[in-house]
Amino acid sequence: MTGRDATAGAATILDVARLAGVSRTTVSRVLNEPERVTAATLDRVNDAAARLNYHPSAAARTLRIGRTGTIALIVGDIAQPFHGALAQVIAAAAEARGMTVALHDLAHSQGRLVRVLEKLPSQGIDAAIIATADPIDSPEAQSAIAALVRQGIPVLTTMGTSGVEGAHVADSGHLDSAARATAELIDSGARSVALLVGRADGTHADKLRLGYERALRRVGAPAIEIDGGYDFELSRQAVTALLRERPAVDALVVGTLPMALGALRAAEDLGIPVPRALALIACEEVPLAAQVRPAVSTVCIDVGANGAQIMRVLDAALTGDAPTGDPATPVAVYRETFVGPAHPKHSAAASESTGRSV
Amino acid sequence: MTGRDATAGAATILDVARLAGVSRTTVSRVLNEPERVTAATLDRVNDAAARLNYHPSAAARTLRIGRTGTIALIVGDIAQPFHGALAQVIAAAAEARGMTVALHDLAHSQGRLVRVLEKLPSQGIDAAIIATADPIDSPEAQSAIAALVRQGIPVLTTMGTSGVEGAHVADSGHLDSAARATAELIDSGARSVALLVGRADGTHADKLRLGYERALRRVGAPAIEIDGGYDFELSRQAVTALLRERPAVDALVVGTLPMALGALRAAEDLGIPVPRALALIACEEVPLAAQVRPAVSTVCIDVGANGAQIMRVLDAALTGDAPTGDPATPVAVYRETFVGPAHPKHSAAASESTGRSV
DNA sequence: TTGTACGCGTTATCAT
């Protein structure tokens, strides 16, 4: 209302001090250690600050104390539903900690990852979270990450990424999810379970493969893996080819929802009924899974739990403490592409419109 | 490799200057005005910088020059496919300009909007983009925006938002899109076209309504509007109720894709065939529209074009020039929920798997 | 409880 800005530019701490009739130090204390100041002066200072529309300068504060309150969030593809959901959780958690999120989208480009990483040190961030399913272990990326760590900026990887020197890692449970998905399909009678990953050389795929093969080994079944490039159309083509070449395949474990949709389209075009002749479980739980037809069954750790785990690891990295983590176990949601274990067939009657979770 | 960090902390411009045997000024020039320095010294300085792994401090630079190179992107719900796509475009455009994006997610909360806006001034940003379909014209929000503008921080609204004092606005074409969608439905024989918005009191809804009613007026048809709360389940319920109460409704214009999925589920549950007895057009074009069954027909301006328009307005706001805008016209993509104008029925044979655009 | 004085790393001004 009474926005009485000084003659030029924004109000500084000195302006507030003058108007309140105190020194800069006192104003600073009011902001940072209010308990160490008299109630009377506190009011006067707050009043003056409000009247001048004073906002402390983040730059000056950072320059002085060395922290920025900003964390870089590097995502593989923010347009993918899972990444959006994760970004939402992380943004909320950051806000709760009084921090802000600098978003960097890679759009699946590795070159971009390196460029982003190299610019990060001069950008003023307290930590970096890398959330991509694409491979990040190129020599350039590795050394860029190492450089960050050397400068005291903790780097955190997730989504199955691992093996990066010096980086903290938040397990997002893909290994367990794939193992359980595979096991459930086998237990319910599937003879030949294939795995559809996004990029065979990515660490996300590594995790899925490990879980998938572990479950397979239990029954001595052969592994069949195809690549859908994290893309609807590519997945559709890959699954079409797979189902033509190996008609025996009657179950599919899929990395992401868009790829699951591609797989389902392929089955539909081939006239293969789902889930009767082909069951499918995606390792990614987002609202969309329940909104499409057929509704996609999933085995996955909750996005919220995933984000919480990430933030726990981040907090630990920032404070130096040990990560107080309990990595959360995958939860299965039975919808239409896999109706659940071979138990007597309940009709779907859960909280969600289409699907019951376990 | 030879990361010879000084005794403590990161290398500063002074360290580089010493190692290169020049003054701070020269180092600064090498970074900002390379043409004003000898090739020889330029090499020496660059060499020293590389050897010390030097990265200029953003905070110090900002403190000095007053700009941060950061733009705040405030989105209504980053988990929604459209917001994700828009964020991707804007992040890429920002990177191309050497700027970074600070992401703030509202999760549809108005209180959050105000809190975010009020913290923005002390966060060090050059401009703010507000991309939400929810209402932003509460008195608190208005005054927070006004405060930003008063401090010289341009605020840009989009997605149909308007009427905010002092804010720049990038038209995202929802009015034209809704008008064209409605017109096409009518032209192809629809008798009763209803409008499904996200929040009746939002400015997004305002724009859609305006376009919808304009097209309706041409033929003197009555307006029917319902609210789906930007949510699958709420949309499903709303459309179920609508179709029960008014069986004459044979066409739907829908604000967002998740709501369109809810509407389609309602029709399916009611046994109403799409598009024969109920045609549907969504005013939001994202890859997902082509990936679901039935594939959703859309009329919308391209997300890329939308983002480009936003960045044009932003550039203009930052430089003080006039926005060089040509707001892009909506493009229609005919898929399965609306097969197109009543012309002879082509079989779908376009670049996309399911859908042909015009 | 409050004030003084210094430095964080950078760029702009002025001189050389």
Next chain:
DNA sequence: ATGATAACGCGTACAA
């Protein structure tokens, strides 16, 4: 073409 110096706004010993 290069260098010395001041200033950006803030936090924090230290002194009062």
